[in-house]
Amino acid sequence: MRYLCLCLCLLITLPSNAEQTTSFYHYVKQLRVDAQARGISDSTVKAALEQVKLFKRAIHHNKVNQQKHQTLDTYLPAKVPGWKIAKARQLYKQNLPLLKQISKQYDIAPRYLIAIWGMETNFSQNISNYPALSVLVSLAYSEPANTNYREQIYAVLKAVDQKPNHLSNFKSDWSGKLGMLNFSAVDYLNNGQDFDQDGFSDIWQSKPDTFSSLAKFLTDNGWNNDLTWGRQVKLPDDFDSSLIGLASQKSLQQWQELGVRRFNGKNLPSVALKASLVAPDGINGRIFLAYDNYNVLLKWQDSQYFVSAVGYLADRIKFPAIK
Helix, strand or coil, rough: CCHHHHHHHHHHHHHHHHCCCHHHHHHHHHHHHHHHHHHCCCHHHHHHHHCCCHHHHHHHHHHHCCCCCCHHHHHHHHHCCCCHHHHHHHHHCCCCHHHHHHHHHHCCCCCHHHHHHHHHHHCCCCCCCEHHHHHHHHHHCCCCCCCCHHHHHHHHHHHHHHHHHHHCCCCCCCCEEECCCHHHHHHHHCCCCCCCCCCCCCCCCCCHHHHHHHHHHHHHHHCCCCCEEEEECCCCCCCCHHEEEEEEEEEHHHHHCCEECCCCCCCCCCCCCCCEECCCCCCCEEEEEECCHHHHHHHHHHCCHHHHHHHHHHHHHHCCCCC
């Protein structure tokens, strides 16, 4: 009886292990059923999922990435070196006519589009070319409790369902991110734009489609083009650290009264804006005043390091002025 109770407890407390004992073949078979239940056509499900293979390298890559840790002081120099700033300024100038068209339609400052492009794929130098569905299904299979991967799979299938002839276009990196800007499949489905009007939102090859799709994402998530993203600041020695965090918003005047100053020691701007203080590495690391656009960038990638790097690169594109 005690042995039976022990076995029952193991079955109850280890559901994820039980799920992982399912073969990859049967996992994909069930995925087909679930996709069809979501209204995706039988023809798309069959054509797309019959090509899926288990990519163990995707699973390994994901686990390695989860183990990485660094500070902002090491991250920024590594991710935004001098060559990237120079390249960003060059590409900004080179693509300015297109960027102005997109900016006019979506009300997004072009420098942020270039900065995110640089951060995501080094201006398309690091685009991967793996079959997105195989990568996502492999990741979903390896982490059955992570429902996000399944949502990304359904998003790819829905996008393919709309454009069946473009199944082969859906390539990704080892994390399942798509195209020149590492779109998630869900964000691509919701925001993909056909700016060049060739019948397909091509975020793999088309700059017009890629930049406009990103611009739509930012606009739909509340981007305010009258604001910047944030600024690095200095705190007084006796600052109350409980005030740090996105949940605490105050006017710039209130932060000024609490002793917050620009990084060079000068007063904060005298404008009627609210902001939060963020400290990606704690109160002893770099401190930023974060405006509403900071939160929008977090919706693109939920990493304060990434947002800080995008903001820094965007600022270096703007200053000094490009002639």
